[in-house]
Amino acid sequence: MKKIAVYPGSFDPITNGHIDIAERASRVFDQIIVAVAKNPRKKPLFTIEERVQMIKEALSHNKKIIVESFDGLLVNFLEERGVDVVIRGLRAVSDFDYEFQMDSLNRKLSPKIETFFMMTSESYFYISSQIIKEIASFGGSVKGLVPDNVLKMLDKKFKSLKDKKY
Numbered sequence: 001m002k003k004i005a006v007y008p009g010s011f012d013p014i015t016n017g018h019i020d021i022a023e024r025a026s027r028v029f030d031q032i033i034v035a036v037a038k039n040p041r042k043k044p045l046f047t048i049e050e051r052v053q054m055i056k057e058a059l060s061h062n063k064k065i066i067v068e069s070f071d072g073l074l075v076n077f078l079e080e081r082g083v084d085v086v087i088r089g090l091r092a093v094s095d096f097d098y099e100f101q102m103d104s105l106n107r108k109l110s111p112k113i114e115t116f117f118m119m120t121s122e123s124y125f126y127i128s129s130q131i132i133k134e135i136a137s138f139g140g141s142v143k144g145l146v147p148d149n150v151l152k153m154l155d156k157k158f159k160s161l162k163d164k165k166y
């Protein structure tokens, strides 16, 4: 039986930290479904189509990884796909409370779900999509922190928002 795991997130946008987790997870599982949440709690900078497209481009070389979007509860998405395993990356201690809450809630909603936590590689410990957007919005360079296609999309997005306050 194929071992499949879902790697969910907002990915607004995907960073090299996320890429690292997805690639490493794909060495352990037969297939990874990167599941992009349509309506994360935070108002996203990129549309769902843009986020999915950026991830597809950045991970197109890895045939074990597929990208999909989902709306509503993660447990429902998992149920529809028949998947019981969730992958989440952990950076610092500050991630713990939120991840603990999410894992507990998901298991309350669907007891068979198991979340596997992977430590983010050292070089990406300090990266978050939020900080990437902040730096890019002020014209700073995020080269090396996000895939090159995301770099271009950030540039394009902030140029188009130039007159609006982000």
Ligand code: PNS
Pocket (backbone or CB within 6 Å): 008, 009, 010, 011, 037, 040, 041, 072, 073, 074, 075, 101, 102, 105, 106
């Ligand atoms: O990248 P993020 O923003 O930390 O990802 C969080 C995400 C999208 C995985 C989480 O908010 C989620 O699963 N949202 C779907 C709605 C849901 O199932 N909520 C209950 C569990 S907290």
